[in-house]
Amino acid sequence: MWSFDQGSLSPLQNDAGLSYPTAGGWDTHGLPVEVQIEKEIGSKSKQDIETFGIAEFNQKCQDSVFRYVQDWNKLTERIGFWLDLDDPYITYDRDYMETCWWILKSLWDRGLLYEDYKTTRRCPRCNTSLADHEVSQGMKEEVDDPSVWPKFPAHPQGLIDRGVIEASEARSVYFLAWTTTPWTLAANVALAVRDDVEYGLIALNDNDKTEDQDLYLAALCLADQAFGKDKYQVLKTLTGKDLVGLSYDPILVGKGLDTEDMTNGYRVISDDFVTTEDGSGIVHIAPAYGDLDIGRKYDLPTLFSVDETGIMYDEVRPHDVEDSEYKKLFFKDADKPITIDLKKRNLMYRSGKIKHAYPFCWRCDSPLIFYAKSSWYIKTTAVKEQLLSNNQAINWIPETIKNGRFGNWLENNIDWAISRERYWGATLPVWVSEDGLDKICVGSVKELEALTGRDLTDLDLHRPHIDEITFERNGQTYRRLPLTIDVWFESGAMPYARYHFPFENEAECLANFPADFISEGQDQTRGWFYSLHALATLLTDRGDETRAPGPLAGKFDPTSAFKNAAIVGLVNDEHGRKMSKSKGNTVDPWTILTEQGADALRWYFYTIAAADKNKNFSVAGVTECLRDYLLTLWNTYSFFVLYANLDQPDLSQTLPARDRAEIDQWLIARQNV
Numbered sequence: 001m002w003s004f005d006q007g008s009l010s011p012l013q014n015d016a017g018l019s020y021p022t023a024g025g026w027d028t029h030g031l032p033v034e035v036q037i038e039k040e041i042g043s044k045s046k047q048d049i050e051t052f053g054i055a056e057f058n059q060k061c062q063d064s065v066f067r068y069v070q071d072w073n074k075l076t077e078r079i080g081f082w083l084d085l086d087d088p089y090i091t092y093d094r095d096y097m098e099t100c101w102w103i104l105k106s107l108w109d110r111g112l113l114y115e116d117y118k119t120t121r122r123c124p125r126c127n128t129s130l131a132d133h134e135v136s137q138g139m140k141e142e143v144d145d146p147s148v149w150p151k152f153p154a155h156p157q158g159l160i161d162r163g164v165i166e167a168s169e170a171r172s173v174y175f176l177a178w179t180t181t182p183w184t185l186a187a188n189v190a191l192a193v194r195d196d197v198e199y200g201l202i203a204l205n206d207n208d209k210t211e212d213q214d215l216y217l218a219a220l221c222l223a224d225q226a227f228g229k230d231k232y233q234v235l236k237t238l239t240g241k242d243l244v245g246l247s248y249d250p251i252l253v254g255k256g257l258d259t260e261d262m263t264n265g266y267r268v269i270s271d272d273f274v275t276t277e278d279g280s281g282i283v284h285i286a287p288a289y290g291d292l293d294i295g296r297k298y299d300l301p302t303l304f305s306v307d308e309t310g311i312m313y314d315e316v317r318p319h320d321v322e323d324s325e326y327k328k329l330f331f332k333d334a335d336k337p338i339t340i341d342l343k344k345r346n347l348m349y350r351s352g353k354i355k356h357a358y359p360f361c362w363r364c365d366s367p368l369i370f371y372a373k374s375s376w377y378i379k380t381t382a383v384k385e386q387l388l389s390n391n392q393a394i395n396w397i398p399e400t401i402k403n404g405r406f407g408n409w410l411e412n413n414i415d416w417a418i419s420r421e422r423y424w425g426a427t428l429p430v431w432v433s434e435d436g437l438d439k440i441c442v443g444s445v446k447e448l449e450a451l452t453g454r455d456l457t458d459l460d461l462h463r464p465h466i467d468e469i470t471f472e473r474n475g476q477t478y479r480r481l482p483l484t485i486d487v488w489f490e491s492g493a494m495p496y497a498r499y500h501f502p503f504e505n506e507a508e509c510l511a512n513f514p515a516d517f518i519s520e521g522q523d524q525t526r527g528w529f530y531s532l533h534a535l536a537t538l539l540t541d542r543g544d545e546t547r548a549p550g551p552l553a554g555k556f557d558p559t560s561a562f563k564n565a566a567i568v569g570l571v572n573d574e575h576g577r578k579m580s581k582s583k584g585n586t587v588d589p590w591t592i593l594t595e596q597g598a599d600a601l602r603w604y605f606y607t608i609a610a611a612d613k614n615k616n617f618s619v620a621g622v623t624e625c626l627r628d629y630l631l632t633l634w635n636t637y638s639f640f641v642l643y644a645n646l647d648q649p650d651l652s653q654t655l656p657a658r659d660r661a662e663i664d665q666w667l668i669a670r671q672n673v
Contacts, residue, residue, distance in 0.1 A: 024076075024088035025494065028065045029425040030487030031126055031363040037061050037424075045309065046127045046421075054423050054464040061424040062092060075589060079598050089498035091426070091490045097461045098445055099497035100490060101429040105443025107538065110547045112379040113441065119292045120375055120417050121359065124310030124331070125366040128420045129375050131486050135359055135368065136409075136526040145180045146335045147354035149226065149280065151347050152177060152191060154217070155247040162242060164201060165215070173201070173215040175248055175268070176226055178279035180354055182338040183331040186254035186305035186316040187286035189265045190298065193240035194274040197221070197281055201236040216349070217243065219281020226280040228350065240281075244270045251347045252338070254303030255313040265301045269294075290370035302372065306331045310369055318345060332367055376419035376428060376483065380534050382547060384413050386558050387537050395564045398612045406525045416534065418486045425484030427466050433476040440478060444503070451478075492531025495561050496539075502551070513552075514559055519566040522612065529565060536561035569614040576616050592622055600626040 037060045043049050049057050073085050089096060107113040120129040151174035159165045159173055175191050193199065200220045203213045204227070218226045220234065246268045271294065274283050287295025287302045295302060305316050310331045317324035318341065326337040342348035359368045380387070387410045396402040419428055429442040431451075442448045449456050452471040459465060463482065470479050490497070499509035514536065520528055540556045543549035572578055573585040580586065592601055596619075604625045609615050657668050 022083060023498065024083040024085045025498065026065065026088055026090045027487065027491055028062075028090055028092040029484075029490060031128075031422070033061045033064060034422060034424050035126075035364050037064060049423060058424050058462055058464075065092065078593055079589075080602065089494065091487075091497075092462070094459075094461055095500040095503070096490075096493075096497040097426045098503065099500055100426045100485065100493050101461075102443045102502060103493055103496070103535065103539070104429060104485075105441050105447075106551050107378055108441035108443075110543070110550070112382060112538065112547065113376065114379060115374060115376050115439075117292075117372065117374050118377070118417075119288075119290055119370050119372045121368045122308065122371040122373075123361040123364065123366050123368055124306075124308070125364050126361060126422070127309050128422050129371070129373070129417055130361070130368070131417045131488065132414055132526075134362055134486070134488065134527075142355055143358045144353045144355055145358065146182055146339060146351060147178070147180060148182050148339055148342075148351040149176060149178050149349040150182075150185060150251055150284065150342060151175075151214075151216070151349050152188075152251060152284075153249040153347075155249070158246045162246065164217075164236065164238065164242075171213070171215060173217065174349075175282050176216045176218045176280045176349060177282045177284040178226070179284050180356070181289070182335045182342075183312065184286040184289045184305055185284065185338065185342075186252035186313075187288045187303045188250060188252070188254075188284050189262075189287065189295070189300045189303055190285040191248065191268050192274050192283040192285055192294070193219075193243050193268060193270050193281065194272065194276075195239065195241040195244075195270045197240045197274070197276060199238045199240060199243060199281065200234040201238070202227070202232050203235055205231040205233055214346075217282070219276055221276045222279060222281045225278065226349075240270050240274075243268045250319050251342060251345075252305070253315060253317050253319050254305050255315040256301070256303045257315070260301035260303060262301050264299050269298045269300075271297070288372045292372045306334075306369070308371060308373070310367075318342075318347075331369060375417050376430070378416040378418055378489075378534075378538070380413055380416050380538070383537050383541050384410070386541055387413060387534065390533065390537050390558055390560045394560055394562065397564070397566045401522075401525060401565070401567055405522070406529065409526055409530065416486070416489075418489050419481075419483045420486060421482075422484050423463055425462075425487060426490050427461055427463060428481055428483040428485050430483075431471070431478040431480050433473070433478050435476060438474075438476075438478075440473075488527055488531040489535070491528050492533075492535040492561075495532070495536070510555060513556070513561070515562040517564045517566070518562045519568060521570050522567050523570065525567070532561040567612045569609065569612055571615050571617050574616050574618040574621075576614070579617075587617060587619065592619065596622045596626050597630075600630055603629060 037057065038044075038049070041048075041052055041057070041060070043052065076083055076085065091097075104113055121132075121135045122129050154173045154175055156165070156173070160167050165173060177191060179185070198220045199217055200223060202216045202218060202223060204216075215235070216226075217238075220237070223232060223234075248266055248268070250266055269285070273294070274281065285291045285294055285300065286305075287300055288304045292302075294300070304313060306312050312327050312329050312331065312334050314327045316327055325341070326334045329337070339348060339351045343351070360366060361368060388407070391402060391407060391410055394402065396406065401407075429448075430439055431442065432439045440451070442451070445456050445459065445461075448459075448469065451473070452469060454469075456469070459469070463484070467480055467482055470477050472478070495513050495515065496502075496509060499505040499512075501509040518529075518532070524530075536559060539550040539552040540558045541547075541550040542553050542558060570578075573587075575585075577583065577585060589601075600622050604622045605615065607625065608621060657665055660668075
């Protein structure tokens, strides 16, 4: 659950030319610890934690961190993993957290730390937003999701005014859309088409009679896909531009309908993001769950169907009834009853299943949801070009990582969502006035003492202790926003926070920055490697007309936090599957070390595959290494020692190779192949 961060020391050799081990480190905060403690106390929600007590919960988290420290240290030494375990850094230390505050304050002062209402991926079980790199750390499983074709009733008068239907035609016309998320339909506020796409007014054939059939509007190029095996007839051809502005009735009611201005709601809009690759060419728009930018662009209202824990709101129901059978259901569980209900009401053309990749939480395996809410961000996009430039100076092993996995990630960089609505973690040092109009970012304990007029020498910077610290300013009380920060931010702050820079150890910190060498698994290209790289780039940034230079800009040229990065592959089970306790395919390392030994295990990893390749671990393979190589080597050595001790050769004399026995010359030749 906790890892050693490697490569924090630089240079790799001391003054005597002797290599020394890198510092050990304990990443102690975040969801990995919280999830474990929640299991221990039987918590199923954040409310359970708050009922239990935040202070008590966090104390259990802290106590659990070093529960297995001796086992970790013993294993580290047994396998010969060269780390300095006597003086590790610990991310929950007050000094470490204070440096994190200093970094955030430096970003705040430069306009690079900000709050915004955006759509983020959210874990409903952990009830917190995740950063883009955290989402990439999680599993994307191939799952069977709904594939449904909802029917949105068009307002007849608008169709008549546009000449789409005749006033004498008394039959229903529907906009046919397609979605894999029926649970978002109550949040629908618009339908999107594309101006230059050809749409058709379509009737289904029933014994060649279409007079009494419902009519559908859908893209002609997708008609075969939309209507499947059903025969259809195109009665009229239109462009997407002809449909813009038409109104329709909602098929489900969402939360917020009574408070939002619906003037611009339930209408057809046009945008270039609409494609003709799948669906019906008409896209269902739900700003709260992934379409927030489109909602802002067209001044659409925002409705909600599920809360932040993924539970359907009580307000969600068909628009013509007062209640529903799917309220309070988990969003994934609501898909089926919503589909059935809409079919009964003739508001679902057809439904099926589709297999596609879906993201899950990197720690608790819950399905994630897009959710629009307020979060805090680091504006990494402001230094995108510098992120790319600094990457070019890094020696990546293998070289393909530079412009491949890591470079592509940087090319698609978005601002870093760092706030978390959790408990066990470094706290966000932002205090807000009671009217919500003023916010202050605090960069140190001394700064907070000046604001409060109190001695805070012994203050624990964790929740809930820090939450209790308030101060008065301009007649208003300021309270801290009850948020923690992304644990990957803490990991990225390691080169500075382990020294408590800039509050002390400045010379030592700067002398060891940037690191000569780091090594981690390939998954960390979007985790630790990225957070190290991003923060170093921000701190050494020279600035421009829009932002001041970073606090390290005068001490270093723009740089990454490391010069060389060696990527190692992941260790899977012998069938290539990720090891997991839930799958029962993990291996107890001590069993291997006891029966086959550390040398056999190390040699096995040296020879099974190149360092950067994934490795399918096999106990039989370790045994084979022991039998075929190490025992042969040992027996050869034992044979030599036996007779060498009998012959007592004079090892002080060096005999030229040409004067040695023929078999010795052969061995020397083999050694130099």
